[in-house]
Amino acid sequence: MGSPCRPPSPMARPKRAHAMVEDQRLVLGARVMRHVFPPPSAVAVLLVVFMACGVPPPSAKPAAPDANDAAFAIDGLHAWYLVGNAATPGNDELDVAVTAPDGTSVVDVWVGDLPPQRLSLKYGHFLGSVSIASLAPGSYDVLLSADGKHTAFAKVRFSRSAPYYVLVSTDWDFSDPSDTALADIDAMHVNHPEVVITHFVGPYTFTDPAVTSARAMAITSWVLEQRDTFHDEVGLHIHPYCNFVTHAGLTCVTDQSTVYPGGDTSGYTIKLGAYGRTNMATLLTHASDLFAMNGLNRPKTFRAGGWTATIDTLGALADTGFIADTSALNWARIEEWKGYELYRWTQENWGPITDTTQPYWPGPGSAVMAGTPPLGLLEVPDNGVMIDYVSLAEMTGLFDSNWAGGALDAPRTLMMGFHPSKYYSADENGRVEGFLTYADQHLAARDLGPVVYVTLSGVTPAFPR
Numbered sequence: 001m002g003s004p005c006r007p008p009s010p011m012a013r014p015k016r017a018h019a020m021v022e023d024q025r026l027v028l029g030a031r032v033m034r035h036v037f038p039p040p041s042a043v044a045v046l047l048v049v050f051m052a053c054g055v056p057p058p059s060a061k062p063a064a065p066d067a068n069d070a071a072f073a074i075d076g077l078h079a080w081y082l083v084g085n086a087a088t089p090g091n092d093e094l095d096v097a098v099t100a101p102d103g104t105s106v107v108d109v110w111v112g113d114l115p116p117q118r119l120s121l122k123y124g125h126f127l128g129s130v131s132i133a134s135l136a137p138g139s140y141d142v143l144l145s146a147d148g149k150h151t152a153f154a155k156v157r158f159s160r161s162a163p164y165y166v167l168v169s170t171d172w173d174f175s176d177p178s179d180t181a182l183a184d185i186d187a188m189h190v191n192h193p194e195v196v197i198t199h200f201v202g203p204y205t206f207t208d209p210a211v212t213s214a215r216a217m218a219i220t221s222w223v224l225e226q227r228d229t230f231h232d233e234v235g236l237h238i239h240p241y242c243n244f245v246t247h248a249g250l251t252c253v254t255d256q257s258t259v260y261p262g263g264d265t266s267g268y269t270i271k272l273g274a275y276g277r278t279n280m281a282t283l284l285t286h287a288s289d290l291f292a293m294n295g296l297n298r299p300k301t302f303r304a305g306g307w308t309a310t311i312d313t314l315g316a317l318a319d320t321g322f323i324a325d326t327s328a329l330n331w332a333r334i335e336e337w338k339g340y341e342l343y344r345w346t347q348e349n350w351g352p353i354t355d356t357t358q359p360y361w362p363g364p365g366s367a368v369m370a371g372t373p374p375l376g377l378l379e380v381p382d383n384g385v386m387i388d389y390v391s392l393a394e395m396t397g398l399f400d401s402n403w404a405g406g407a408l409d410a411p412r413t414l415m416m417g418f419h420p421s422k423y424y425s426a427d428e429n430g431r432v433e434g435f436l437t438y439a440d441q442h443l444a445a446r447d448l449g450p451v452v453y454v455t456l457s458g459v460t461p462a463f464p465r
Contacts, residue, residue, distance in 0.1 A: 011140045011396065011453070012109075022285045030406070039053075039176040042135050049100065051212060055106045055147050055148045056106055056148065057116070057118070058108050058116050058145070058148060060150075061116070061143065062110070062143055062145040062149060062150050062151050063111050063150060063151045063289075064141070064143060064152055064155045065151055065152050065154065065155060065427060067154060068153065068154040068155065068156075069107070069153040069154060070129075071097055071100075071101045071153075071392045072099070072100055072101070072146070072154060073098065073099040073143070074096065074097070074098055074144065074154055075096075075097045075098075075099075076095040076096045076097045076155065077094065077095075077096055077142060077156050077158065078091070078094075079157075079158055079159065079447050080157060080158065080159050080160075080161060080444055080448070080449060080450060081094070081132060081158060081159070081160045081161075081449055082160075082161060082163055082444055082450060082452075083137055083160060083161060083162045083163075085162070085303070085411060085462045086461035086462060086464065087163075087165075087411075087454065087458060087459055087460070087462035088452055088454075088462065088463040089165050090443070093129050093131060093132070094111060094129070094130045094131075094132050094134055094142070094158075095118070095128070095129050095130075096109060096127070096128055096129075096130070096142070096144075097125055097126070097127050097128040098119060098125065098127075098229065099124075099125050099126075100146060103278070104146050104147060105146075105147050105229045106118055106119075106121075106126075106146065106147055106148070107119045107126040107144060107145070107146050108144070108145050108146075108148075108361070109128060109142060109143070109144050110141075110142070110143040110144075110152075111130050111132060111135075111142050112132075112135055112140040112141065114130065114134070114135070117130055121285065122459065123329070123405065130350050132160065135160050136160070137160055137162055137407045138159070138160060138407050139148050139158070139159050139406070140158055140159075140160065141155050141156070141157050141158075141161045142154075142155070142156040142157075142158065143155055146155075150272075154173060155187050159406065159407045159450075160407060160448065161406075161407035161449075161450040162407075162408040162409060162410050162412070162443070163406045163408070163411050163412075163450050163451075163452045163462070164402070164403045164411075164412050164414070164449070164450040164451050164452065165411060165412065165413045165414070165451075165452055165453075165454045165459050165462065166200070166399075166413075166414050166416075166439050166451055166452070166453055166454070167198060167201070167326075167380070167413060167414065167415045167416070167454060167455070167456060167459060168196070168197045168328070168416060168417065168432075168436070168453065169197065169198045169200060169235075169248070169303070169415065169416070169417035169418075169456070170185070170197060170198075170199045170200060170417060170418060170419070170420050170431060171200050171237050171303060171305075171386065171417055171418075172199070172200060172201045172202040172237050172419075172420050172421075173202065173210050173237070173239055173419050173421060174202070174204075174269075174421045174422075175202060175205045175207075175208035175210065176205065176210070176211050176215065176219070177219065177420040177421050177455055178420070178421055178422040178424065180416075180422070180424070181420035181421060181424040182222055182420060183423070184420075184424070184429045185197065185226070185420060186438065187433070188433070189226075189230050191433065191436070192436045192437075192440055194358040194443055194445050194446075195230075195255045195436060195454050196230060196231050196232055196233070196453050196454065196455050196458070197232045197233070197455070198232070198233040198235050198301060198455045198457075199223060199226060199232055199233065199234055199235060200235045200236060200237030200301075200302070200303045200417075201223060201234055201235065201236065201237060201291075201296070201299075202236075202237050202238065202239065202244075203236070203238065203286070203287035203290045204239075204241045204243060204244045205219055205220075206290045206293075206294055206315070207241075207243045207247040207290070208241070208243050208244075209243065212419055213418065216294065217294075220294050220295055220296060224295065227297075231455075232455065233301065233455035233456060233457055234296055234297055234299055235300070235301035235302060235303070235456060235457075235460070236284070236287055236288070236291075236299035236301070236302050236303075236322075237302070237303050237304075237305060238272060238283060238284075238287060238304065238305055238306070239268050239270075239272075239305030239306070240252070240253065240268075240271070240272055240274075240275065240283070241266060241267045241268055241269050242254070242265070242266060242267040244283075244286075244287075245265075245267060245287070247337060248282055248283055248286035248287075249282070249286075250275070250282060250283070250366075252267050252270075253267070253270050253274045253275065253423065254267060254270065255301070256270050256271045256274040257270055257271075257341065258270075258271055258306050258308060258340065258341045258342035258345060259268070259340055259341065259342060261341075268305075269306065269342075271306065271308040271312055271345065272304045272306070272309055272310075273304075273309060273312060273313055275313075276312050277312040277313075277315045277316045278316075279318040280312060280316035280317075281319050281320050281404065284302075284316055284317065284320045284322070285320055287299070287441050288320070293424050299322070299458050300321065300322055300323045300324070301322065301323065301324045301325070301326070301455075301456040302317055302322050302324070302325045302326070302327070303325065303327050303382070303423045304325075304327040306342055306346075307327045307328075307329040307331075307350065307382065308327075308345065308349075308370070309325065309327035309347055309367065310349065310367060311362070311364070311365070311366060311367045313327070313367075314327075314362055314367055314375055314379070315364070315375060317375075317377050317406070318375040318376045318377040322377060323376075323378065323380040323460055324377065324379075324456050324457060324459075324460045325377055325378070325379050325380070326378055326379070326380045326381065326382050326415055326456060327379075327382070328350055328357070328367070328379050328380075328381040328382060329346050329350045329353055329381070329382050329385065330353050330354060330355055330357070330381065330382060330383045330385050331343070331346040331347050331350050331351075331352075331353065332347075332354070333385045333389055333390055333394070334346065334356075334385060334389045335389075336388075336389055343370075349367070349368075350367075350368060352368050352369065352378070353368065353381050353383070354383070355383055355398055355402070356383065356399045356401055356402055357383055358381070358412060358413060359379060359380045359381070359413055359463045360378075360379055361374035361375070361376075361377070361379070361435070361463075361465050362374065362375050362377065362379050363375065374465055378460050378463055380413055380415055380456060380459065380460075380463075381413075381415065381417045382417070383398065383402070383413075383414060383415055384398050384399075384415050384416030384417075385416070386415050386417045386418055386419065387417070387418040387428050387431050387432050387435075388418070388419065388428065390431075391431065392430075392431045392434040392435060395416065395431065395434075395435045395438075396434075396435065396438045398414060398416075399414055399435070399438060402414050403442075403449075403451075408450055408452070410427060411459075413459060416435065417430055439451055439453075
C-alpha cells in the first residue's frame with residue numbers, strides 16, 4: 001500500500017470520494033458512505049491515529065471557515081444521529097471520508113468538544129470513524145482541517161437527538177371493515193414505506209352472525225399479511241357488542257351508553273368500564289382466545305372502545321398479560337361530541353390528558369397519572385386522537401407541538417389513528433395521507449429528523465419503569 005503519510009500520485013488516486021464505495025467497504029466494513037444510519041459497533045474502529053508525517057498533532061481547535069472549501073469532498077456525515085434506547089438502536093459512530101487536493105498530508109477532525117482525531121489515508125482517501133456515544137443530545141459542529149492549518153476547510157453541523165416516535169393506529173369499531181378501507185391501508189404502505197401500523201382489531205369479527213366464516217377468514221388473512229409483510233402489530237380493540245359479550249359467557253350491559261340516553265341494546269356504545277375488573281379480564285381472555293383460534297397472535301396492546309377505560313380496565317389488562325394501553329384521550333379534540341355523554345365522560349375521566357401528554361406507568365389508584373406500585377402496563381396517550389376529529393392543519397399542529405424541530409433530550413410520542421370501515425371517507429384518507437407525508441419529511445431513516453414510526457408494543461421498551 002505504500003506509506004500512509006505519502007499522498008498518492010494523481011494517476012493513482014480515484015477521482016472523488018463518491019467513487020470509492022468498494023474501497024471503503026474494505027476499510028470500514030461497509031459503514032462509511034452509506035446513506036443510512038450505521039448499526040452500533042461492539043468495538044470502535046480506530047482509524048484515527050496521528051501519523052508521523054511531519055505535521056504535529058494539533059494544539060488547538062481551528063477556526064471555522066467562512067465557507068467550506070470546495071476542493072475537499074466530504075462524504076459519510078449525517079445531519080441526524082439518534083440517541084439509542086431499548087426500543088431503537090443508537091447511531092453512535094460518526095463516519096467520515098475526505099477526498100483532499102493532491103499534496104495534502106493529513107486531515108484532522110474535531111467533533112464538538114471531543115478530542116481531535118487524525119484520519120487515516122487509505123486508497124487515496126482520508127477515512128475515519130469517531131465514537132459520539134458520549135455526546136448528550138444537542139447540536140454539534142464537525143470541523144475538518146488539513147496539514148495543521150489554523151482555519152478549518154469545512155464545518156458540518158449535525159444534531160444528536162432522542163427519537164420522536166410517531167404511532168399510527170386503526171380502531172376496528174365494526175365487525176367487517178370495508179375492502180375500500182383495507183385497500184387504502186395497502187396504499188399507505190406503498191406510499192410511505194417506513195410506516196408501521198398498530199391495528200386494534202375487534203373480536204366481534206368472529207362472533208357477529210352477520211359475518212360469514214369465509215369473510216372472517218379473508219379479513220384474518222389480510223391482517224396477517226400486514227403483520228408478516230409490513231411488520232404491523234395486531235392489537236385489540238373492544239366495543240362491548242352483545243354478540244361478543246354473550247359469546248364470552250357474560251350478561252350484556254345495555255344501559256350505560258355514551259351516545260344514547262335510553263341505552264344501546266347492541267352494546268356498541270356502552271362504556272367499557274361498566275364491566276369492572278373481573279368481567280373485563282374475562283372479555284380480554286376470550287378475545288385473545290378467539291384471535292388464537294382464528295390464526296392471529298394473542299394481542300398484547302389495547303385501546304378501549306370510545307376510550308372508556310377505567311382504572312379497573314387497566315387493572316384487567318395488566319392481570320391478563322397486556323403490556324401497553326392507549327385509551328387515555330386528548331379529550332378536548334373531540335369537541336364534535338359536546339352535548340353527549342362521550343364528551344362529558346372523557347373530559348371527566350381523562351381530564352389531565354393534553355396535546356403533549358407523554359407515556360406513563362399508572363398505579364393502582366388512578367388511570368391518569370403515574371403511581372406506585374405501577375400496574376405493569378404502560379399508558380401511551382392518544383394525544384393525536386383519531387383523524388375523524390381533526391383537520392390536517394390540526395394534525396400537523398399536534399405533530400409540531402410535540403417536537404419543536406431541534407434535538408430531543410428524551411423520547412417523545414405522538415399517537416394518531418383512524419377507523420377502517422365503510423364510513424372511512426376519501427376525505428379522511430386524504431388527511432391521513434397528508435399527515436404521513438408531513439411526518440415523512442422528518443424521518444430518521446432518511447436523515448431528515450428524529451422521527452421513527454413504531455408500533456405500540458415496539459415503543460414500550462423506550463419508556464422503562
